[in-house]
Amino acid sequence: MEDTKWWTRLLLISAVVSVVLLAAGPLGYKFQLFALGPSFVSLLAALVLAILVILGSLAMFLVAVRGGLTKNRNLLAVAMIVGLVPPAIVGPQFVAARSVPAIHDISTDTNNPPQFVKAVELRKGAANSLEYGADQGSPSELARLQANAYPGIKPLKTDLTRAEAVARARDVLSAQGLEIVNSDPDQGIVEAVATTFWFGFKDDVVVRVTPAAQGSVVDVRSVSRVGRSDLGANAARIEKFLEAF
Numbered sequence: 001m002e003d004t005k006w007w008t009r010l011l012l013i014s015a016v017v018s019v020v021l022l023a024a025g026p027l028g029y030k031f032q033l034f035a036l037g038p039s040f041v042s043l044l045a046a047l048v049l050a051i052l053v054i055l056g057s058l059a060m061f062l063v064a065v066r067g068g069l070t071k072n073r074n075l076l077a078v079a080m081i082v083g084l085v086p087p088a089i090v091g092p093q094f095v096a097a098r099s100v101p102a103i104h105d106i107s108t109d110t111n112n113p114p115q116f117v118k119a120v121e122l123r124k125g126a127a128n129s130l131e132y133g134a135d136q137g138s139p140s141e142l143a144r145l146q147a148n149a150y151p152g153i154k155p156l157k158t159d160l161t162r163a164e165a166v167a168r169a170r171d172v173l174s175a176q177g178l179e180i181v182n183s184d185p186d187q188g189i190v191e192a193v194a195t196t197f198w199f200g201f202k203d204d205v206v207v208r209v210t211p212a213a214q215g216s217v218v219d220v221r222s223v224s225r226v227g228r229s230d231l232g233a234n235a236a237r238i239e240k241f242l243e244a245f
Helices: 006-030 036-066 070-083 085-099 118-122 139-149 162-175 233-244
Strands: 105-107 156-158 179-184 189-195 202-211 216-224
Touching: 006 036, 006 070, 006 085, 036 070, 036 085, 070 085, 105 139, 105 233, 118 179, 118 189, 118 202, 162 179, 162 189, 162 202, 162 216, 162 233, 202 233, 216 233
Parallel strands: none
Antiparallel strands: 105 216, 156 216, 179 189, 189 202, 202 216
């Protein structure tokens, strides 16, 4: 019976470890076991280890094929497949980080962004400010960066009354899995919190409804509590809301 070579076992174990590191970083932060820095280091370590596994498995796969080591060849193929998991998950995130500006505050109205009420107390201790443009140096700079990256994000005009639009906004946000934390038809405000699956990052969302000559105008703002770049998440959330509305 063919023996499993030590290098085959090592690559298989390393492949599994890379997947464990991939999950440990985000979940460790989500459940407050690690700080954000070590969690990102875990992701990077998972990616580097997975790449080494893929390269090593490919090289030894050729050795196994030439040596007629069928069992080792098959196990090395498994190691390569498992090793592809971290790059498949982390890779698109790195691509997204390079393709969008490092901003985390997106609004349909960049001249007069909707203001938060309930989120002010919910965000105590948060790394990011609710002051529009504070992290970019000025509101105009943030507005410029957003306009270049997401030119389609604009206010939504609707035939609904303010009260009807507020109710509709609340329903849409709830249907999309956000937690409603404030709803005031008189002020035309709905606030909600979005929580990401892996890291448990929390982003605050506010919908502002302004009466118009016919119907009303709906504006949305979405702001991350941590992280310099949101990888396009806030813009995608607003686009999804406007489309559903």
